[in-house]
Amino acid sequence: MKKVVSILGARPQFIKAAVLSRIIRDQKQFTEVIVHTGQHFDKNMSDVFFQEMEIPKPKYNLNINGVGHGAMTGRMLEEIEKVLLLEKPALVIVYGDTNSTLAGALAAKKLGIKVVHVEAGLRSFNMAMPEEVNRILTDRISDLLLCPTNTALSNLKNEGFDHFGSKVVLSGDIMKDSVAYYSKLSDEKSGIVRSLNLEHNGFVLATIHRQENTEDLKTLKAILEGLNSISADTLVVMPLHPRTKVMMKKFNIEFEGLLIEPVGYFDMLQLLKHCKLVITDSGGLQKEAYFNQKPCIIARKQTEWVELLEGGFALIVGSDPVKIKDAYTYYQENTPDYKLELYGNEVGLNMYREILNFLA
The missing domain is CATH 3.40.50.2000 (Glycogen Phosphorylase B;)
Structure with missing residues (x-):
């Protein structure tokens, strides 16, 4: 064999x-x-x-x-x-x-x-x-x-x-298969939404980890400023990547949302299912947001997943805090059509x- x-x-x-x-x-x-x-x-x-x-x-x-x-x-x-x-x-x-x-x-x-x-x-x-x-x-x-x-x-x-x-x-x-297969298992095995008391509170899910965003202090501060501006309206929940954690601690950067430890796949699927929208610099999470029918705000200057932009499922904002807040406002008023099959x-x-x- x-x-x-x-x-x-x-x-x-x-x-x-x-x-x-x-x-x-x-x-x-x-x-x-x-x-x-x-x-x-x-x-x-x-x-x-x-x-x-x-x-x-x-x-x-x-x-x-x-x-x-x-x-x-x-x-x-x-x-x-x-x-x-x-x-x-x-x-x-x-x-x-x-x-x-x-x-x-x-x-x-x-x-x-x-x-x-x-x-x-x-x-x-x-x-x-x-x-x-x-x-x-x-x-x-x-x-x-x-x-x-x-x-x-x-x-x-x-x-x-x-x-x-x-x-x-x-x-x-292949990530489409993964989300489809593990989604039901996550319902049974993850209690993160309940443990964080998020069942009845709309929240935004954010992840920031890329080197371009975490190793440049000005960029990281700008992104977190944008997230903090949203937190005044809707709770922002952010699983904290080790690299981001180091920078935030080193430079005493404040975050007004809810910081949690990195989560497993089942917990992430549950957070995706229950959130209002996603803000991320992760390529994979952009698609996982789409598979869970959640709009995505991309904290980068470009994306490899251009189909998400073309279909209106995602917006690129870079690290501009004003654009981050404007994109959030846009998706409060506009819902993409998830009937379109991608991938x-x-x-x-x-x-x-x-x-x-x-x-x-």
Whole structure:
């Protein structure tokens, strides 16, 4: 039986991999070895996802974190290469756009192992973003590129992928499957809305974690100013990313909403279900908001998920506190039409079949 190695390291990757890993186990046509790089190491951002989503315990945990981009990627490359030499897989699956993604793809490619990139073709067209560098390089050396949207497919075509010898496929967005599958389980297993006394109080869900927003003091203060202006009208609940927490504590930045610890996937789904709208700089949460029929205010200068903008499901505000408040006001008066279907159906099964055909 052929073997594949899946490289995981961050929250969005755990969520995407949970769907595909479950299908692999159910179908029993090839085996999967999971490698956790340790990029997200906080219990609430790592272990809880494996427990809740019943992802098999990683065979390898590299525990690489807390260092700069170069050191992190380099150490991951070295350690993943050791794993691949031991396991000798037929192919390696990488997800998204983190340092773990790039390190896994590089390690495999240098050993002549085929690379599958889930969520290929996304572009922000902002090379100052580490994620943009990671995704461009990963795409270029991948052999099977599974694109979530037609826009992603067009991006690769425009970059010349018709001539690179790789296989490019429109697969849809696997996070849709994840939200659909785990939504009912979250109703049974999460009590966060009740414990925070949010059942009958409309609230705004906010997450801020990106390097561009958290490491620039002026930018972070501006975003929190915008959130505080909304808190005067509606409670803003913010699960606090470790990087954001450090900056807020270091510079004594006040937040007038409700700060909570990072949450697991079930708790996040419940917060999404019960909130009025979402304010985030997370790519994954933009789509999860859409899947839960909640408007999204994007605290970035661009988004890879342009379909959300085109359909009126999201607005880009950057870090401007006035634009943040104006977008909030807009969505108090306007409701998007969620009848529009984005991102495909039975995506995980489609991806599995593409991988199986690729292995044949």
